[in-house]
Amino acid sequence: MLDIxxxxxxxxxxxxxxxxxGYHVDIDRLLELDVQRRQKMTAADELRERRNRHASAMKGxxxxxxxxxxxxxxxxxVATAEAELAEVLEEYNALLAQVPNIxxxxxxxxxxEDSVELERVGATDQHPAAKDHLTYAQERDWVDFARGAxxxxxxxxxxxxxxxLLEQALTQYAITFLVQKGFQFMTVPHMVNQxxxxxxxxxxxxxxxxDEYAIEGEDLSLIATAEIPLTGYHADEILDEEAxxxxxxxxxxxxxxxxGAAGKHTRGLFRVHQFNKVEMYAYTLPEQSQAVHEQLLAxxxxxxxxxxxxxxxxxxxxxxxxxxxAKKYDIEYWSPVDGAFRELTSCSNCTDFQTQNLNIRxxxxxGSIEPVHSLNGTAVSLARALVVVLESFQQxxxxxxxxxxLVPYLQGRSTL
Numbered sequence: 254m255l256d257i258x259x260x261x262x263x264x265x266x267x268x269x270x271x272x273x274x275g276y277h278v279d280i281d282r283l284l285e286l287d288v289q290r291r292q293k294m295t296a297a298d299e300l301r302e303r304r305n306r307h308a309s310a311m312k313g314x315x316x317x318x319x320x321x322x323x324x325x326x327x328x329x330x331v332a333t334a335e336a337e338l339a340e341v342l343e344e345y346n347a348l349l350a351q352v353p354n355i356x357x358x359x360x361x362x363x364x365x366e367d368s369v370e371l372e373r374v375g376a377t378d379q380h381p382a383a384k385d386h387l388t389y390a391q392e393r394d395w396v397d398f399a400r401g402a403x404x405x406x407x408x409x410x411x412x413x414x415x416x417x418l419l420e421q422a423l424t425q426y427a428i429t430f431l432v433q434k435g436f437q438f439m440t441v442p443h444m445v446n447q448x449x450x451x452x453x454x455x456x457x458x459x460x461x462x463x464d465e466y467a468i469e470g471e472d473l474s475l476i477a478t479a480e481i482p483l484t485g486y487h488a489d490e491i492l493d494e495e496a497x498x499x500x501x502x503x504x505x506x507x508x509x510x511x512x513g514a515a516g517k518h519t520r521g522l523f524r525v526h527q528f529n530k531v532e533m534y535a536y537t538l539p540e541q542s543q544a545v546h547e548q549l550l551a552x553x554x555x556x557x558x559x560x561x562x563x564x565x566x567x568x569x570x571x572x573x574x575x576x577x578x579a580k581k582y583d584i585e586y587w588s589p590v591d592g593a594f595r596e597l598t599s600c601s602n603c604t605d606f607q608t609q610n611l612n613i614r615x616x617x618x619x620g621s622i623e624p625v626h627s628l629n630g631t632a633v634s635l636a637r638a639l640v641v642v643l644e645s646f647q648q649x650x651x652x653x654x655x656x657x658x659l660v661p662y663l664q665g666r667s668t669l
Contacts, residue, residue: 254349254350254352254606254609254610255267255349255352255354255355255606255609256609257283257287257349260280260283260284260352261284261287263355264280264284266355267280267352267355268280270353270354270355270356270571271352271353273356273362273571273572274353274356274571274572274574274576275364275572276351276352276353276576278348278351278352278353279348280352282348283345283348283349283352286341286344286345286348287345289341289345290338290341290342290345293334293337293338293341294338296334296338297331297334297335297338300327300330300331300334301331303327304324304327304328304331307320307323307324307327308324311324350451353574353575353576353577353606354454354576354577354578354579354603354604354606355579355604356571356574356579356580357579357580357602359568359580360568360569360570360571360574360579360580361568361569361570361571362570362571362572363570363571363572364570364572364573365570365572365573366570367570367572368567368568368569368570368573368583369567369568369570370565370566370567371565371566371567371568371582372565372566373564373565373566374554374558374563374564374565374566375561375562375563375564375587376563376587377563377587378589379589379590379592380589380590380647383589383590383644383647384590384647385520385521385590385591385644386521386522386523386590386639386640386643386644387520387521387522389643389644389647390416390521390522390639390643393414393415393416394413394414395412395413395414395415395416395417396410396411396412396413396416396521396522397410397411397413398410398521405526405527406526408511408524408525408526409525409526409527410522410525412639415669416639416643418663419639419642419655419659419663419669420529420635420638420639421662422655422659422662422663423633423635423638423639423642423659423662424504424529424531424633424635425662426658426659426662427531427556427632427633428502428504428531430552430556430559430632431502431531431533431552431632432502434500434552435500436500436501436502436533437499437500437501437502438501438502438503438504439483439501439502439503439504440503440504440505441476441479441482441483441486441503441504441505442476442482443475443476443505443506443508444468444473444474444475444476445473445474445476445481445482445485446472446473447472447473447474448488448611449481449482449484449485449488449611450465450474450481451610452484452485452488452607452610452611453480453481453484453485453577453607453610453611454575454576454577454603454606454607454610455477455481464477464509464510464511465477465508465509465510466508466510475508476505476506476507476508477507477508477509478505478507478530478532478629479503479504479505479507479530479531479532479534480503480532480534480629482503482505483501483503483532483534483629484534484607484611484627484629485611486501487536487611487613488611488612488613489611489612489613490612490613490614491614491615491616491622492536492613492614492615492616492625493615493616494538494615494616494617494618497536497537497538497541497615497625498535498536498537498538498541498545499535499536499537500533500534500535501533501534501535502531502532502533502534502632503531503532503534504529504530504531504532505529505530505532506527506528506529506530507527507528507529507530507634508526508527509526509527510526511524511525511526518591518595521640522636522637522639522640523595523636523637523640525636528634528635528636528637529635529636530631530632530633530634530635531631531632531633531635532629532630532631532632533549533552533553533600533629533630533631533632534627534628534629534630535549535627535628535629536608536613536625536626536627537625537626537627537628538615538625538626539604539605539623539624539625539626541626542602542604542626542628543602545602545628546580546582546600546601546602546628549600549628549629549630550566550582550600550630552630552632553584553598553600553630553631553632554566554584556632556633557584557586557597557598559656559658560641560642560656560658560659561645561646561656561657562586562587562597562641562645563586563587563645564584564585564586564587564594564597565584565585565587565594566582566583566584567582567583567584567585568580568582569581569582569583569599575601576606577601577603577606577607578601578602578603579601579602579603579604579606580601580602581599581600581601581602582599582600582601583596583597583598583599583600584597584598584599584600585597586637586641586645587645588640588644588645589644589645590644591644595637595640596637597631597634597637597638597641598630598631598632598633598634599630599631600628600629600630600631601628601629601630602626602628603626603627603628603629604626604627605624605625605626605627606627607627608624608625608626608627609624613625613627642656648668652668652669653668653669654667654668655667655668655669
């Protein structure tokens with residue numbers, strides 16, 4: 254979340270940024286509640302201090318009826334003041350949590366269609382004879398959505414045979430690639446508590462847009478990305494300035510309701526309720542985060558260049574940014590089957606939005622303490638990566654050409 258002091262000192266900027274992102278937050282009401290919060294905290298503190306002084310006066314002898322009556326009155330006043338404070342805090346905290354991060358000045362304004370193409374790499378030819386990934390995989394009995402639906406519902410699936418092996422090859426290649434770049438690889442919890450979920454910024458604009466699976470009766474939700482537990486990894490910690498930046502790579506399944514997917518491309522493996530992903534994550538000093546954002550994007554580009562995939566890089570418009578991001582790049586791959594670009598990876602700078610929530614700070618050399626910045630980026634979203642390989646590397650004889658960098662991870666096989 255944003256610091257209330259920042260909001261107070263930058264009211265119009267906060268309002269405008271929320272508007273550009275499509276978040277409807279009553280900032281004026283939030284500021285009114287902040288005044289009430291501070292007033293009621295002061296009043297409650299003064300009454301508690303008075304209660305403590307009265308308790309001291311009651312010691313060492315038999316108190317008078319008047320002193321006893323006064324003590325009861327103070328106790329009631331404290332209870333009333335604390336109840337009033339709690340009521341204000343409930344509304345205040347709810348409103349504060351709805352305020353999205355401030356966008357950078359170079360973020361395009363508008364909605365999804367206003368995002369700006371920055372770069373295009375590779376050929377953008379159409380292959381009319383190529384089959385879409387779902388048709389191709391089903392003909393070879395590599396994917397089974399029918400049995401997935403039987404055991405779990407629509408948009409669940411089994412990967413089989415060479416397609417399952419290809420997923421493992423992509424996974425191992427991505428992990429090796431990132432470890433060689435200096436990332437610390439880790440597996441992560443597949444469920445997180447509400448504090449971590451909300452603190453990471455996975456709070457929808459409206460309740461019907463919630464994309465997470467919550468565990469009924471538990472303070473736990475299934476993760477939508479390894480970004481969430483990687484953000485919580487350093488919660489309530491103070492990091493050393495010399496240790497930053499920190500780079501982590503997390504492997505996890507991702508669980509998503511896809512509540513807001515209406516009207517989007519959803520065929521086959523492109524948009525499903527469960528998929529595996531290798532995620533990049535970085536903690537940085539505030540002055541490092543913009544450079545590290547470019548670095549994460551460069552890693553994404555290098556990885557997909559090495560696979561021989563055609564793509565473009567997009568600077569995402571404000572209206573298509575989530576609450577935590579100050580800026581986000583997407584890489585969209587070229588589908589020779591559809592003759593269109595499709596979303597493949599994303600890479601976001603969340604500045605101190607997440608770290609403020611989860612109390613992740615850095616101690617400077619001069620002893621001062623401040624929030625760190627956090628960034629995240631997709632290395633490989635495996636379901637979509639399979640779509641890319643199946644649709645981009647079909648051969649005239651009907652086989653799939655394996656990208657050269659994946660051959661060592663498929664027992665030396667160059668075709669599937």
